[in-house]
Amino acid sequence: MISGTRWRAARIPHRSDVEHSFDAARATRSQYVSTDEIQFRSDVTVELVKSSAGDADVVFAARVSTMGERSLADVDADASESGGLIRFLMRERHGSPFEHSVLTFYVQAPIFVWREHMRHRMTSYNEESGRYRVLDPVFYVPGPERKLVQIGKAGAYEFVDGTQEQYAVVTDAVRESVTTAYAQYTRMLEAGVAREVARAVLPVNIYSSAYVTMNARALMNFLSLRTKSEDSRFPSYPQREIEMVAERYEEAFASLMPITHAAFVANGRVAP
Numbered sequence: 001m002i003s004g005t006r007w008r009a010a011r012i013p014h015r016s017d018v019e020h021s022f023d024a025a026r027a028t029r030s031q032y033v034s035t036d037e038i039q040f041r042s043d044v045t046v047e048l049v050k051s052s053a054g055d056a057d058v059v060f061a062a063r064v065s066t067m068g069e070r071s072l073a074d075v076d077a078d079a080s081e082s083g084g085l086i087r088f089l090m091r092e093r094h095g096s097p098f099e100h101s102v103l104t105f106y107v108q109a110p111i112f113v114w115r116e117h118m119r120h121r122m123t124s125y126n127e128e129s130g131r132y133r134v135l136d137p138v139f140y141v142p143g144p145e146r147k148l149v150q151i152g153k154a155g156a157y158e159f160v161d162g163t164q165e166q167y168a169v170v171t172d173a174v175r176e177s178v179t180t181a182y183a184q185y186t187r188m189l190e191a192g193v194a195r196e197v198a199r200a201v202l203p204v205n206i207y208s209s210a211y212v213t214m215n216a217r218a219l220m221n222f223l224s225l226r227t228k229s230e231d232s233r234f235p236s237y238p239q240r241e242i243e244m245v246a247e248r249y250e251e252a253f254a255s256l257m258p259i260t261h262a263a264f265v266a267n268g269r270v271a272p
């Protein structure tokens with residue numbers, strides 16, 4: 001499992017007025033999670049949970065084109081001699097042989113990342129339900145390394161470091177708003193309101209989890225759009241938090257399909 005910094009709410013600067021407002025919520029021991037159990041994270045979790053993916057999968061699928069049934073011999077073949085074929089397929093955008101490799105990930109990320117992620121339709125998803133379970137009080141807060149200030153023009157933004165004061169404003173605002181929101185969520189649940197109604201007050205930085213299954217072609221399309229790289233023929237400027245997910249996907253992809261990954265990079269990160 002890939003995960004990074006986690007810390008408790010207490011490590012984020014306190015606002016005494018906020019604390020005071022929620023004393024009452026804490027005093028009533030709830031059957032639901034109380035606001036003092038709120039967790040803040042600045043990372044994402046990405047685990048490769050299963051895969052059927054390898055460079056040989058590209059080769060045998062492509063070779064049926066010229067060899068017919070004889071390409072079955074390539075199903076488990078060593079693909080190391082087939083770099084030329086894979087590079088040719090990538091360069092000429094013969095994409096379908098890359099669809100026979102499949103990777104499934106378990107991902108925990110904030111809802112605002114999922115909103116962007118789920119625009120990728122050539123992907124299969126199963127996500128935890130806010131109707132059938134009480135959502136855990138785990139929220140995203142930008143870490144100190146997260147660049148906070150946007151400059152440049154739409155479509156090609158650059159981000160630069162914020163000041164300490166800006167970082168303090170961000171952490172304080174996040175803490176205050178999620179504490180309020182989660183207390184109101186709990187309040188509605190305790191009053192017998194349905195989870196699907198109560199969740200309406202929760203902010204988009206709450207974490208959700210899902211299984212994500214992609215074939216290698218869809219994954220390369222995702223990587224081309226959700227990573228920023230100087231090697232790209234068509235540079236993309238993704239939000240940093242979805243890029244954190246994409247970087248973990250790319251590590252798994254490069255490890256399972258090194259020849260295909262190298263061909264993707266050499267081809268300017270253009271998905272076939």
Ligand SMILES: Cc1cc2nc3c(=O)[nH]c(=O)nc-3n(C[C@H](O)[C@H](O)[C@H](O)COP(=O)(O)OP(=O)(O)OC[C@H]3O[C@@H](n4cnc5c(N)ncnc54)[C@H](O)[C@@H]3O)c2cc1C
Nearest residue numbers: 116119120121122123218221222224225226236237238239
């Ligand atoms: C930096 C960035 C900024 C963005 N900003 C916005 C924004 O402001 N507003 C917004 O709404 N979206 C925005 N998007 C989302 C973007 O428009 C795409 O919806 C998203 O990147 C998914 O890409 P996709 O369609 O290629 O992926 P997938 O849905 O996985 O599709 C993969 C490929 O399949 C084909 N395909 C899939 N469905 C169809 C279809 N219905 N018809 C024809 N071909 C299809 C296409 O070739 C497509 O490239 C942004 C994306 C990025 C990376």
